[in-house]
Amino acid sequence: DSSSLRITRSSRKEYRVRAMKVAVLYGGTSAERKVSLESGAAVFAAIQDIGFEATLIDTAEKDALAKLQSGGFDKAFPALHGRGGEDGVIQGVLDFLQIPYCGSGVLASALAMDKFKSKQVLMSAGVKVADFELLDSNSDWKAIVDRLGLPLMVKPAREGSSVGMNKAESVEELQQYFVTASKYDDCVIAEQWLTGSEYTVAVLANEALPAIRLQHADDTAFYDFEAKYVKGTTKYLIPCGLPDQDEQKMQKIALEAFKQLTCRGWGRIDIMEHGGDFYVLEANTLPGMTKSSLMPKAAAAKGLDFNTLVAKVLETV
Numbered sequence: 001d002s003s004s005l006r007i008t009r010s011s012r013k014e015y016r017v018r019a020m021k022v023a024v025l026y027g028g029t030s031a032e033r034k035v036s037l038e039s040g041a042a043v044f045a046a047i048q049d050i051g052f053e054a055t056l057i058d059t060a061e062k063d064a065l066a067k068l069q070s071g072g073f074d075k076a077f078p079a080l081h082g083r084g085g086e087d088g089v090i091q092g093v094l095d096f097l098q099i100p101y102c103g104s105g106v107l108a109s110a111l112a113m114d115k116f117k118s119k120q121v122l123m124s125a126g127v128k129v130a131d132f133e134l135l136d137s138n139s140d141w142k143a144i145v146d147r148l149g150l151p152l153m154v155k156p157a158r159e160g161s162s163v164g165m166n167k168a169e170s171v172e173e174l175q176q177y178f179v180t181a182s183k184y185d186d187c188v189i190a191e192q193w194l195t196g197s198e199y200t201v202a203v204l205a206n207e208a209l210p211a212i213r214l215q216h217a218d219d220t221a222f223y224d225f226e227a228k229y230v231k232g233t234t235k236y237l238i239p240c241g242l243p244d245q246d247e248q249k250m251q252k253i254a255l256e257a258f259k260q261l262t263c264r265g266w267g268r269i270d271i272m273e274h275g276g277d278f279y280v281l282e283a284n285t286l287p288g289m290t291k292s293s294l295m296p297k298a299a300a301a302k303g304l305d306f307n308t309l310v311a312k313v314l315e316t317v
Helices: 033-050 064-070 089-097 106-113 115-124 141-148 171-182 225-229 244-260 294-301 306-315
Strands: 005-009 015-019 021-026 053-058 075-078 132-135 152-156 166-168 188-192 198-204 212-215 235-237 266-274 277-284
Touching: 021 033, 021 064, 033 053, 033 306, 053 064, 064 089, 075 089, 075 306, 089 106, 106 115, 106 277, 115 132, 115 188, 115 244, 115 277, 132 141, 141 152, 141 171, 141 188, 152 171, 166 171, 171 188, 198 244, 198 294, 198 306, 212 294, 244 266, 244 277, 266 294, 294 306
Parallel strands: 021 053, 021 075
Antiparallel strands: 005 015, 132 188, 152 166, 152 188, 198 212, 198 266, 212 235, 266 277
């Protein structure tokens, strides 16, 4: 398999065969560091199981760049989440170093990470998104509530894993949660509250995997950080329970959003059903790869175990 071996010509008659060398980038300095450490460790173990040579590099360490430069890597597998890893920064570094890497490039990563800009791109392409307002300290809070209604979702535009997000149920809470979200990002949005079921569609090599429905515990207002990684109270339904026709429609929307944001390789599109339509919530260009993560669950529903999923992600480069 040409993807698993690299053949170096040392003379006209002799060839030396070696296993592919993969740098697994993990950790980082974002609010999602802990999750990234888990994702990276799982990916690292899988790459070793497959038979490739893997090296873990924590991008928060001062010598991370030197390790990347001197490692002689054939590919990089970013298992980073949030700022510095999922926003185009590390992708730019890898482009500069001419190291091929899994996942989306600089533009798609930056767009998908910025919920405000990605909404503008998707809206211009006719993909449905929740109505929203960009907030600042001078916002007319009552006018925003009058236009979008209550409750509202308040979120930092450039954080992942629901970090800094809150459900505002009054004008006062809208202002209060703007302040909270502002601690994470200077770009904050308020979003129309969507009331239907929440789904996620994983994308692998331009194919939509089976959709997953997220069924929340009664005390969870939305799929927040704790529901994702701590409590273990969210149920994941595969099959998702939709008629085949509706699931296929949702998968088509996910692939269109993936394409419009210029994503590549692999990712995940979060979608909400509301009033009989499907609305794209956000795109994840580097999905979690922990034991509780959604990407491995979707792959398993397609018959792909974790190691095979990692191998297929590597093959997309």
